[in-house]
Every structure is written in structure tokens, then in C-alpha cells.
Amino acid sequence: MxxxxxxxxxxxxxxxxxxxxxxxxxxxxGLLAPARAEGDRRRYGRDDLYRIAVILRAREAGIGLEDLRQMLTTTDPAARRELLHRHREDLVRRIAAAQAQLDLLDCALTCDHEDFSSCRHFQAMLTERVEQAAAPSAVPVGQ
Known part of the structure; x- marks a missing residue:
């Protein structure tokens, strides 16, 4: 290239x-602004390619286009940092949830029990969710 x-x-x-x-x-x-050539045709340069890569990576991280537009166009560094921090916290939560799901799958894959869902070790990984569901504030089944 x-x-x-x-x-x-x-x-x-x-x-x-x-x-x-x-x-x-x-x-x-307002996320892209490619140059224009004859016939008003868009022409993308290297900086545009990097901007597209930023947009795609941000989308993969769960950042919506409107928030991304605000991050890329604001002249207020504090506003940009606030948006970035909020999305970082959300991504950290999603990564933790994905890691817990991966740990659960790994546990099931390495379990010697015929029915891994009856394995104490496997069940221990689900205790927090079971306790949340059994809490008095939980919505009763069927409602």
C-alpha cells in the first residue's frame, strides 16, 4: 500500500x-469526511482508512455511532474522557461476564461427571446466580 x-x-x-x-x-x-474528486466522487486516503478502523474497533467494543461521533468531534477533552470512561466501565463488565461464561464452559468440558450440571464444582460456579434468583426480591416464576 x-x-x-x-x-x-x-x-x-x-x-x-x-x-x-x-x-x-x-x-x-459526520464520522468520515473523504476528499472529493471529479464528479463529486469520494476519494479515501490513508487517514480515512485509519478513521474507518477506529469506527470498526469502537463498534466492536460496543460504542454506538452517536457516542462515537461525540467522542471524535468534541473539542472538550473532559467530555471525551467522560464518554470513554463510561464505555470502558461497560466493556470491563462485559469482559468479566464473558470470562465467567468461559470459565463455566471450561468447567463443563473438564468435568468427569456424566451430568456436569450435577457436579458440585460446576454448581459452585453458579451459586451467586442461584442465590440472586432465590432472593425475596426476585420476581416469582410465571409473572
């Missing part, structure tokens, strides 16, 4: 596995 390639929307979309209309939507939202 050249140091500053100039690419058409179809080429950029294909490189990232996107439909061209997605890039147009992001542009309409």
Missing part, C-alpha cells in the same frame, strides 16, 4: 468487508 493511497468508496468498502452505503451513512453522521 502506498503511503497515501487514494481509493474509491467501493474499494475501501471491500477492504473492510463493508457495503458502500455504510461508509456513506458514516459520512452523513
Amino acid at each position: 502506498k503511503s497515501n493511497p487514494v481509493m474509491a468508496i467501493g474499494d475501501v468498502a471491500a477492504r473492510f468487508g463493508l457495503a458502500p452505503h455504510v461508509l456513506r451513512h458514516w459520512e452523513a453522521m
Whole structure:
């Protein structure tokens, strides 16, 4: 790749596995601002490719397009940090939940019991959820 390639929307979309209309939507939202060439055709340079990579990574992290637009366009560093902190805390929670799910699967995979759900070790990993469900504040089954 050249140091500053100039690419058409179809080429950029294909490189990232996107439909061209997605890039147009992001542009309409103010997330992208590709240069224009003859016939008002969009031309994407290296900086645009990095911006697209940022958008995709942020989306993978669960950041909505509107929050992402605010993060990328604000001139207030404190506002940007507040949004980033909020999304970081959310991502940390989701990672912890995913890790607990992975631990549960690993436990089931390594269990020697015929029915892993009756294994004490497996059940111990679910104790917190069972206790939450059995708490008086829990909504009764069927309601």
C-alpha cells in the first residue's frame, strides 16, 4: 500500500468487508469526511482508512455511532474522557461476564461427571446466580 493511497468508496468498502452505503451513512453522521474528486466522487486516503478502523474497533467494543461521533468531534477533552470512561466501565463488565461464561464452559468440558450440571464444582460456579434468583426480591416464576 502506498503511503497515501487514494481509493474509491467501493474499494475501501471491500477492504473492510463493508457495503458502500455504510461508509456513506458514516459520512452523513459526520464520522468520515473523504476528499472529493471529479464528479463529486469520494476519494479515501490513508487517514480515512485509519478513521474507518477506529469506527470498526469502537463498534466492536460496543460504542454506538452517536457516542462515537461525540467522542471524535468534541473539542472538550473532559467530555471525551467522560464518554470513554463510561464505555470502558461497560466493556470491563462485559469482559468479566464473558470470562465467567468461559470459565463455566471450561468447567463443563473438564468435568468427569456424566451430568456436569450435577457436579458440585460446576454448581459452585453458579451459586451467586442461584442465590440472586432465590432472593425475596426476585420476581416469582410465571409473572
